[in-house]
Amino acid sequence: MEALLQPVQDLLGVAWVPVWTVVKIFLIILPLLGCVAYLTLAERKVIGWMQVRNGPNRVTFFGIKALGGLAQPIADGLKLLFKEIVLPSASSKALFILAPVLALAPSLAAWAVIPFSDGLVLADINAGLLYIMAITSMGVYGVIIAGWASNSKYAFLGSLRSAAQIVAYEIAMGFALVTVLMVSQSLNLSDIVKGQGQGMFADMGLSVLSWNWIPLFPMFVLYFIAGVAETNRSPFDVVEGESEIVAGHMIEYSGMAFALFFLAEYANMILISALTSIMFLGGWLSPVGFLPDGIWWLAAKTTFCLFFFLWLRATFPRYRYDQIMRLGWKVFIPVTIVWLVFIGGWMMSPLSIWK
């Protein structure tokens, strides 16, 4: 690979680093957007099967029956692209256009520090975990600005709900990540994954038992549930609860502007799943010693987590808003703090498994 790229590198000279970085960004973003598109199809299919339906099965490539439904995301995307973006006359125009961009951009920017495999990462920075926390905390602006700029009561109520919910669950998420960084003693995501590959069980060839999900089990569950709440997914989707406030902050949006919110939601789901896999499920590490490590393990774990998102949506009724707040503030935050202190004590004790 290096030898192949050498002539190109010589040709571009100083421009090589930015050009190569842009190429790498595209290599991450384009498959990601493909995953987002097909996640929408997967969601409809999975929920369909759970409800004993077929899900979308009509739109095919070149009329091949066996591919029924596979072209559905492309058809949906084209339909949204060709629709008019209606600007409400009393809206704040610049912010109205900016809001979907602000919603999507953080969920893509966070992928810069995600390690796909050993050394396969766009920016291997030491403060990777902090970067993730900072960038994901900015996603809320898209929702708030959308709600305010639309100049609509439904949209505004939706955005207020969202702001309160996201700020509440972010604290619990942050604490859960703090325990991870305590046991890993690093903010670098690659080091966090590598740290999970060490230990008694990893030496016995059962790496799956030395991943963070066992000693940090409450954090693992809590991080994932808080992630579901962060992404405004069912059963925490009161932000856009159609029976109460129609579509929440997205109500005035049409066409591609709406589609960007949609993309942001699914990109966030994939991000949370990938982060859960990296922090608690050993990232690219193979669960057993005799199989090689690699990016496919991360993909498999991320898919597994994503399936949970869909499963939850098909299973649970929507939370009531005060119950969401209670769960976030009165249950999750105390649990995280207790577990944080417990892990701290465990690490200091002679029984520590993180030496």
Next chain:
Amino acid sequence: MDFQTAVFYFLSTILVLASLRVITARNPVHAAMYLVLSFFTAGGIWMLLQAEFLAIALVLVYVGAVMVLFLFVVMMLDINIERLREGFWANLIPGLIVAGLMLMEMFAVLGAKYFSAEAVPAPEAAAAGYSNTKELGRLIYTEYVYPFELAAVVLLVGIIAAIALTMRKRKETKFQEPARQIAVRRQDRVRLVSMPAEKEQQSEA
């Protein structure tokens, strides 16, 4: 001009313009958004100083949490912009005095011997593998542990005071106790009464 200087001027231009817009924007929500932009840009400038922990913490705390709540409040205010514009000339003199004082203080500190280019030479380039975050943590929890704890206590007092000030119990407020809701049994809610069967229904007349 090397790349770093170019980035510095680029970020500074955005920062200065955004800060100007914070005080000149007519709409408070727009002003708050410009404030977000200026925080973010300031984070970028700190990053140039190799203070990556502070830079990211600035974005995490101020952009991610404080400004969200700030926007939350600003959006819900019913602000009469015309009323806000009144009294510009009356407030001009005290405002100018405060601004002049602040400017003087900044000159006194930044221009004098403490922060001039001779007094504060550029730091040595950090060695590979140097982690700003780790160093900061080490200093805070060893050399500066008491001031740090003190700051933490002050913050805690602030939190408790804020909660104590805003918490009020109204008599008519109804609360639910989820523990009791879960503990409910059928016997608590439904009473089965054994009754004699009703009379046979009469045919409709």
